[in-house]
Amino acid sequence: MASSSQASRAVPNLAFRGLRGLRSPGEFAAAVRKAAREVGEQVSCDARYIGRVEAGEIRCPNYAYERVFLHMFPGLTLSDLGFTAREQVRGGRRRPHAPAHPFCPFDGNSDSDIDEESDVLRRAFMTSGSATVAAASLGFGLGSAPGRPGPGISGSVPDQRRVGEAEVSAVEEAVRRIRLLDDRHGADGLYRRAAQPLRAAYALLDAGTTARASTAGRLHAGAGELAISVGWLAHDSGRFDDARSHYAEALATARVAGDPALEAHAFCNTSFLARDAGRHREAVRSAQAGERAARQLASPRLLSLLSLRQAGGWAGLGERAGCEQSLSRAHSYFDRGASDADPEWMSFFAEPELEALQAQCWAALGEWSRAARHARRAAALQDRRFTRNLALYRAELAADLARAGAPDEAAEAGHQVLDLLDGVQSSRIQSMLSDTARVLLPQRRTEGVGAFLDRHAETLRRA
Known part of the structure; x- marks a missing residue:
């Protein structure tokens, strides 16, 4: 939802409207999703997004939508589609009359690859002072009015104020922004800052004053997805207890709302966390529980990911047969392709992730050369814009090569990870690289290994 100042400046995008022709916004959105696949x-395009583009509220699409639109209309440029050049949209980052915020980690230069698509979204992440999702949408700080406090916060949402489209949209956009920032920068610098909008989202839920049932359902789903996203930031930055708590909160929200999609997502992440924490039996059981919830949906890709989570658990237990059976199911589901029922959060799950998760399974079973082949393919296939995953896949490759008896190649992959770490903050990746350095230490005299070890040590000293 655009602010009043944005709406007053918006110029309708007649060129884009013309391309839609006689199709309804919903029909056109379906065509966009099909083109994305x-x-x-994977884009979460709906009639509301098309309406915002046509109204001129979105002056330039993000990179995913840009690629999709140019695929749909070959030979046309963004200008032909009625959009403004990206460099003009970004300009000086701050509009002439916009207030300066001394600390706004989710805006401005913190992410040069995410476009300015929503004033609500930007305000939702202005954590200076008391601004949060609720404050941005409702126009007040959480501590400014009496009422029941949300979980873990002292502020509240006034009971007399109804939660509507603007508030729910702000929560949903908050989830998207966290995922995009994590894709590019990793979790370490984001976790603490993401906790505030999460508290605000649950304060909105606690108010219990949604205008209609559909809004309440979206708010529950949005709050649960936000809990999972914040849990993932905790997970990836090594805060396993915090992650477990956030995932449990999301699961409870799913159960209260009767939301199988959210339940499947919560169990999927719980399984991943359990595997990383060495609780491999729990990893298998959580993935199986997620699979039961996911069967109520029509998403083979989700079932594929849950099968891979089971495979990872079986591999951790040393159960090769169970691992191979789960991998076989994962491939079978994956080969059915994407569908409109695939959850938005699964945008990361494409062939590179499929390869990377297989690499992790074979590494857990001690088949390092086989693991390295999959990790190499994951890194080769990964979109270079998603820096965090590219660094992760290369770190996995370095670890596998080091143990497979290829120290020079491992060192080269390690250098590539170090090249990316200036823009990525992920304890998971740093831990993997340190482990690789320990494995390579006895081979310091090998050509290339010493240079990597020296560079890695210098990076640790600067940290």
């Missing part, structure tokens, strides 16, 4: 993107 054709080029390996």
